[in-house]
Structure formats: C-alpha cells, structure tokens
Amino acid sequence: MSKGWTYSKAGVDIDEKSRAIGSLVDELKFKRKGMGQMVRVPGLFASLIDFGDLYLTMATDGVGTKLLIAKELGIWNTVGIDCIAMNVNDTICVNSEPISFVDYIAIDKPDDAITREIGIGLQKGAEMSNMEIVGGEIAVLPEMVNGIDLSGTCLGFVEKGRAITGETCEEGDVIVSLRSSGLHSNGFTLARKVLESSNISLTDKIKGLAGTVGEELLTPTEIYVKQVLEITRDRTVHGLVDITGGGLRNILRMRKGLRYVIDDPVAPAPIFGIIQELGDVEEKEMYQTFNMSMGFMIILPEADATEIVKKYKNADIIGRVEKGNGVLFGPSNILYENY
Helix, strand or coil, rough: CCCCCCCHHCCCCHHHHHHHHHHHCCCCCCCCCCCCHHHCCCCCCEEEEEEEEEEEEEEEEEEECCHHHHHHCCCCCCHHHHHHHHHHHHHHHCCEEEEEEEEEECCCCCHHHHHHHHHHHHHHHHHCCCCEEEEEEEEECCCCCCCEEEEEEEEEEEEECCCCCCCCCCCCCEEEECCCCCCCCCHHHCCCCHHHCCCCCCCCECCCCCHHHHHHHHCCCCCHHHHHHHHHHHHCCCEEEEECHHHHHHHCCCCCCCCEEECCCCCCCHHHHHHHHHHCCHHHHHCCCCCCCCCEEEEEEEHHHHHHHHHHHEEEEEEEEECEEEEEHHHHHHHECCC
16 A cells, blocks of 8 residues: 555545546447447547548547646636547547547536636637637536536547557657646546645746646646647558646557567656645656646657657657557556556
8 A cells, every 4th residue: 555645545546436437437328320320449549430422520539637726726728628639639539530520528616707808718728729629618517516627528530440449559669759738637636636735836936837826727638639640641550649637648549469568758847746746646646646847748750759759849759559568657567558
C-alpha cells in the first residue's frame, strides 16, 4: 500500500471506473439495421459509424474537476477550450476530422456572465479545430448539481480505408510524443487533493512555475487536430493515442500481442514534479494518472518518425514497439498490463 497520495485515495479508482463502464456496455446489445451501424472495433477513442463511403465518428467527454479551479479563481474563459480539446483529440485518434460539436452545461443557477465566458472558450476551441458548434443544452438542475458541469459531443468523418485503429502497429515501429501544455483536463482530483493537503493556495507562486499555481492548472488543453491530420496525410501512421485519464495505460488500446516501450520519455514539466513531491506520489501512479508532458502519441515506422521530429518542435521519439505485452516505462521498469 502506497504511503503517499494515489488517485484512488483522492476519490477516483480507475479500475473501479473500468468495471463500471464494462457493466454498462454489457447491457448495450441492440444493433441498428441499415445505414448507420456501429463498426465494432474494441478500444477506440471515438466510435466508427458506417455511412456509405465514409465512417462518421462520435466522441464525448467533459472538463471534469478542473472546473472547480475555474470556479475558485472566477476564470471561465478557457474551460471551453478544454471541453473542445478533450473531444477533438479523441476524435483524431481514428484519423477522423472533427466537423460538428454540441455542448452540454449543467448548472445550479443560470448566470449569463459565466456562460458568456464559457462561450468564449468554446468558440476559440472550435476555431482551433476548424469545427462548428451546431447546438447544445443548458440544464438548470439546482437539486442535482452544485456549480457547473461542462461536457460535449463531437461529430467527425473519415474516408473508408483511411481510418486508423491501431491494429497495424507492428514490431519495429517507434513511438513519437507530442508535448502537452500541462495537466490538460485529467488527474485534477488528485492534483487538488495534494495541493490542499499541503496548504498550497491557487494564488501561490512556486519555484519553477511561470505564474501562480492556479494559472498553471488552468492552462488550456492542447488541441492537436491540425498537426495530427497533417501528419496522417503525409506519413504512414499505425496508431494514434490521446494520453488522457489512465496516462500510459491508454496505449493498451493499440494492437494486442505487442509491448510498447517508453525508454526515452519527455522530461515532465515542473508542475508534475511539484505534485509528485508534495503528495509523495509513486512514479507508477504519476504515469497512469497524468500525461507527464506527453499529451499525444503517434506509432509509426522509424523513417517517418524521424522526419516528423525534424519538422515539428513539439515532437520527440520516446519509445519503440517490440514483441511482448503491455506498456513498459523503461526508466523505472514499470509495466502496465491492464487498461
């Protein structure tokens, strides 16, 4: 048993969450007849829907407890970017181009000043993704929510024959990471508990951070849409992984029967080291909770990877694919075997 903070100790058990998802999915057995059937490929970040010469895709996600940071600081104009990012970054994992988005806001009491600020971020995120917001819903639920919850759903498309599912990953491939902008929108329950238990205020300045703790935590999630779709257009790509909740365990969605070895990871930004030190969080826990500055991963042949790293300043070759199973964090010989 770890003596320090864990995600489970903070209130989020990712294994328990996986079991809950499984119990839900087990009941979803009806299959549509005719055009619009789901393509049943397990582990995808966005669902594929058969639509003639195309696959339509759908992904849904929210901002999570990062919203509590926004509430405490009274800064709401960036969380809309997070909401868009969390959805479009999943969408592009199957090489799908995001085209339309609907948002959902659950709120205890309508506040036009706050929703206007949220709208500013949603608009910015949509612009960065070349995607139109076509609708949404604001639900006033004073008996159910205490504050605000923000989520959304993204519609995209990819031509048949161009979808990327991870099934073509092979021994000898290398893993390229695209750097994150910070915590993105994952692990905030653990981050907040660590900071609160250490009596760290959101207005505090800590050595290594450019601004205050709150400003660092509210840094918007990086949007990878234009870069990744450019890479998949120009290069041979076998797998795409959004490093969100679950950290490195997300790579386990790729082809089974292979080992994905991270032997030259990106040096984590200072905020991750601060959380780890203050909370005495074990390294294995850090890399399965946070992105650790590796926000998105691309699995592809070595020659293509070398060209990508030359072209993009935020890209690094961090690992390789070999025979075996699981995800191995090489520097500490930590093996992740279950998603």
